[in-house]
Amino acid sequence: MAYAEQYIDKLRKSGLRPTKQRIKICEVLFDADKTFHFTIKELVKIIENQANIKVSLATVYNTVHAFIKKGYLKEIPLNSSQSYYDTNVTHHHHFFDEEDNKLIDIDQDDVDEINIRKKIPGKKIRSVEVIAKIVSDNQSQK
Amino acid sequence: MAYAEQYIDKLRKSGLRPTKQRIKICEVLFDADKTFHFTIKELVKIIENQANIKVSLATVYNTVHAFIKKGYLKEIPLNSSQSYYDTNVTHHHHFFDEEDNKLIDIDQDDVDEINIRKKIPGKKIRSVEVIAKIVSDNQSQK
DNA sequence: TCAACAGTTTAGAACTATTTTAATGTAATT
DNA sequence: AATTACATTAAAATAGTTCTAAACTGTTGA
Incomplete structure (x- = not known):
């Protein structure tokens, strides 16, 4: 898995240690050649479907926000009850x-x-x- | 109060009966010669300060949404925990x-x-x- | 005047997204 | 292996918004 290096790098640069859960989040967000939009709920669902790893909401929120701060993800302003995020930065x-x-x-x-x-x-x-x-x-x- | 007619008209067109509370909401929103931005919380606070009328959150939400539907108010897309509204349509x-x-x-x-x-x-x-x-x-x- | 009715208001409960907490677990470093 | 510092987690807390059900109001018509 050649991508793993990149993910670990991204996590470290975001001030996060590369753990199993976080690497899985990276795989979902950054593995695809396409960019995409998502809500936290959707992201959790994708992870649950793709992997046998348990990830709590808290971890997902923390990781997503660290990536936004670092510029690896974007938040999209929308007056909706939930926040939308974008892997296209x-x-x-x-x-x-x-x-x-x-x-x-x-x-x-x-x-x-x-x-x-x-x-x-x-x-x-x-x-x-x-x-x-x-x-x-x-x-x-x- | 010459404005009252306008308010009653706006309420009726929005499918709402002109009640004391709703007319008060109109006074705050449409009386000023200036347009302004507000959150629901701020609107409730203004009404409480200006009038001796009790208005519940539910009434304010319902009325504001009826006005948005009719185009008398605008919602501003912002990824913030609370919604912002605009009297400038x-x-x-x-x-x-x-x-x-x-x-x-x-x-x-x-x-x-x-x-x-x-x-x-x-x-x-x-x-x-x-x-x-x-x-x-x-x-x-x- | 009064009864009946339709629509309103309200407090509080419910709901949902997000954040915080605090206990337990784990990775990295020595 | 021990230590330490950070992660993970479930659950609770928080905050904005919506819903509910009971009480209320005003209008209509007899």
């Missing part, structure tokens, strides 16, 4: 399908650069995100 | 100050029109919002 945007409660990536290239002309004294912009909410287009069905 | 964007947990409006005019080139079949865009997270600019202080 490149600069990009999102559709949120309000009917299916699904997130869809929008590449940075698909949106013109966003230039905000308003400035706040003493503050700098850390991130800019676009959320486009989408619903069924009934017009086109008629 | 025009198309605009936000700064979110991560240190003070404060929202600041950005006029639509201060951001170039956002053109998303990616399309999702059968879906249409209902809203597009920009959230720019800001923090202290330590660079400029050094």
Whole structure:
């Protein structure tokens, strides 16, 4: 397992010791060649299905938050009862399908650069995100 | 009180009967010439301070949600433990100050029109919002 | 005026996501 | 192997939000 090195490295850089549970979390999050969106609940379910390792919610929350702090994961701002996370940490945007409660990536290239002309004294912009909410287009069905 | 008519109208259009409590909520939300951001907790506190009317959380939640459904209020997407609402229902964007947990409006005019080139079949865009997270600019202080 | 009814309000309970706690377990280092 | 420092865990705590069921209010019509 050549990936394991990477995971241990990521964990160490996040200030976490590489344990069985945490390496399993890394496998789920970083093994795929695709990036994806998830909630904590979903992540726990995936781990339970894929492995015979018990992981408590607390461990998952702690690990996910350490990765966010380090920049290995992103939190997606959404007014939903639960938080959504993204393994795609490149600069990009999102559709949120309000009917299916699904997130869809929008590449940075698909949106013109966003230039905000308003400035706040003493503050700098850390991130800019676009959320486009989408619903069924009934017009086109008629 | 000339405004009362408007409030009663808004309530009726939202499918709610105009009661003392609900009219009070309207007074707080729609009386000011300025728009503002609030959380449910803050709204309850304002009502308690301004009036001798008891309002339960349940009534406030129900009324706020009825107004959102009708488009008289907007929910602001933010990954925060509590929901933020906006009496400004025009198309605009936000700064979110991560240190003070404060929202600041950005006029639509201060951001170039956002053109998303990616399309999702059968879906249409209902809203597009920009959230720019800001923090202290330590660079400029050094 | 009064009874009946439909819709409201309310306190408190329930629910859900998240965080904390504190006891037990484990990895790393000597 | 012993020590130490950190991890894991279940369970409890917390906080925002939603639900519930009982009491209440105001309107209508006789």
